[in-house]
Amino acid sequence: MFLRDLFFFFFIVIGLSSCSNSDLCLSNQHAVQLGFYSARTSTASNDKDSVLTDVSIYGLGKTDSVYESKSINKVFLPLSFANDPDTTSFIIRARDYYDTISFVHSKELDYISGDCGYIFKFSVDTVLFTTLIIDSVAIAYPKINYGEDIENVKVYIY
Amino acid sequence: MEKILKTLKYIFISFICLCITYHVQAQEQLTVAPRRINSIALGLDLSPFIIKGFNNERTGLTLSGRYGLKDKIFAVAELGYENIELAKSRIKSESEQLLSELDYSSNGSFLKAGLDFNIFKVDEPGNNDNVLVGVRYGLAYQEHYSNHFLIGNGYWNDYTGSSNVSSVTSHWFEVVFGLRTELFRNFYLGWGIRSKILLLSQKNDILIPYAVPGMGKVSSGMAFGFNYSIEYQIPFGKKQRNELPVSK
Numbered sequence: 344m345f346l347r348d349l350f351f352f353f354f355i356v357i358g359l360s361s362c363s364n365s366d367l368c369l370s371n372q373h374a375v376q377l378g379f380y381s382a383r384t385s386t387a388s389n390d391k392d393s394v395l396t397d398v399s400i401y402g403l404g405k406t407d408s409v410y411e412s413k414s415i416n417k418v419f420l421p422l423s424f425a426n427d428p429d430t431t432s433f434i435i436r437a438r439d440y441y442d443t444i445s446f447v448h449s450k451e452l453d454y455i456s457g458d459c460g461y462i463f464k465f466s467v468d469t470v471l472f473t474t475l476i477i478d479s480v481a482i483a484y485p486k487i488n489y490g491e492d493i494e495n496v497k498v499y500i501y
Numbered sequence: 502m503e504k505i506l507k508t509l510k511y512i513f514i515s516f517i518c519l520c521i522t523y524h525v526q527a528q529e530q531l532t533v534a535p536r537r538i539n540s541i542a543l544g545l546d547l548s549p550f551i552i553k554g555f556n557n558e559r560t561g562l563t564l565s566g567r568y569g570l571k572d573k574i575f576a577v578a579e580l581g582y583e584n585i586e587l588a589k590s591r592i593k594s595e596s597e598q599l600l601s602e603l604d605y606s607s608n609g610s611f612l613k614a615g616l617d618f619n620i621f622k623v624d625e626p627g628n629n630d631n632v633l634v635g636v637r638y639g640l641a642y643q644e645h646y647s648n649h650f651l652i653g654n655g656y657w658n659d660y661t662g663s664s665n666v667s668s669v670t671s672h673w674f675e676v677v678f679g680l681r682t683e684l685f686r687n688f689y690l691g692w693g694i695r696s697k698i699l700l701l702s703q704k705n706d707i708l709i710p711y712a713v714p715g716m717g718k719v720s721s722g723m724a725f726g727f728n729y730s731i732e733y734q735i736p737f738g739k740k741q742r743n744e745l746p747v748s749k
Contacts, residue, residue, distance in 0.1 A: 370591075370655075371655065421656040457603065459601065460589065460650055461601070462652060463660070
């Protein structure tokens with residue numbers, strides 16, 4: 344009888360184990376992360392955050408915005424999948440001033456899991472920009488990898 | 502006087518119970534067939550059919566063979582295949598934006614070999630139940646591909662693609678704990694829980710197996726599984742000593 348009781352126990356264990364969740368998948372993992380800093384108060388060893396007010400950001404050639412009239416000190420800008428290497432450009436509008444910032448990047452296909460599917464890993468090679476709002480930029484961490492939350496580009500503003 | 506009567510009554514009842522117990526034991530001993538030390542059992546694992554019940558993506562079949570090396574040790578081999586047909590899509594709930602799509606197919610076979618040790622100590626003759634602790638080495642070969650996948654962008658254009666057929670060879674080690682009981686003469690029912698460690702996975706593509714045949718879904722190099730098997734033991738070989746012959 345002992346073994347037959349254990350058979351019953353086994354079915355309970357299997358029933359519980361079948362309730363496991365599938366993998367937790369992350370989204371928006373193809374965006375370059377920008378932080379805004381004050382060009383006037385930042386020093387070589389100490390960056391000072393700066394908040395841009397009433398900012399809108401559009402992809403070049405797009406009518407819908409990524410951000411619309413926001414106050415921001417950090418943004419996530421999605422990169423294009425179109426070509427490799429490719430350049431993804433955005434227009435940053437702060438009140439009546441406009442700047443264009445372009446990211447020259449390469450990408451590599453990667454696979455996460457059956458539940459989460461494929462993703463692209465990116466590497467930001469160069470950042471091009473105009474200088475009405477932006478003073479300078481620095482690539483802090485060029486890799487954009489799945490599951491990482493690291494600032495890629497520092498943007499110093501006037 | 503009353504006390505003496507009670508004592509005699511107790512002794513009488515005890516004597517009757519003892520006689521009944523002895524009689525039953527004697528009957529059991531007389532009707533028990535001798536166990537065979539050597540044995541071969543062929544089995545079918547029902548767990549793939551159970552998995553299919555709540556996970557329609559996986560279809561498999563596992564056959565097993567068990568050879569009794571000694572009274573307490575079995576050599577075990579398991580052979581099987583698994584087919585996976587997966588179609589997944591993820592949608593961002595608030596914007597209904599398509600995040601990803603994946604159609605995935607895999608076909609593979611596996612072989613496991615190892616030993617089971619019966620740790621069930623039983624004095625009852627004819628009780629062929631087993632409590633098993635065992636180890637397995639597993640080897641699987643599978644071919645898999647994705648004929649369609651989509652990476653959602655959410656702002657720029659989405660990316661769609663497909664992957665060619667690629668192969669994966671996996672090696673793993675299992676620790677097994679299970680029970681096996683003789684339901685009818687020579688017919689056994691058994692279950693086991695298994696902890697598996699992936700030793701090596703050789704692949705020639707970025708695609709990772711959704712599940713390794715015989716091992717299951719692997720997470721951080723580990724997998725857990727179960728089996729629920731029916732077995733038929735083919736009677737042959739030497740009979741065990743010190744047991745009474747069958748009474749007709």
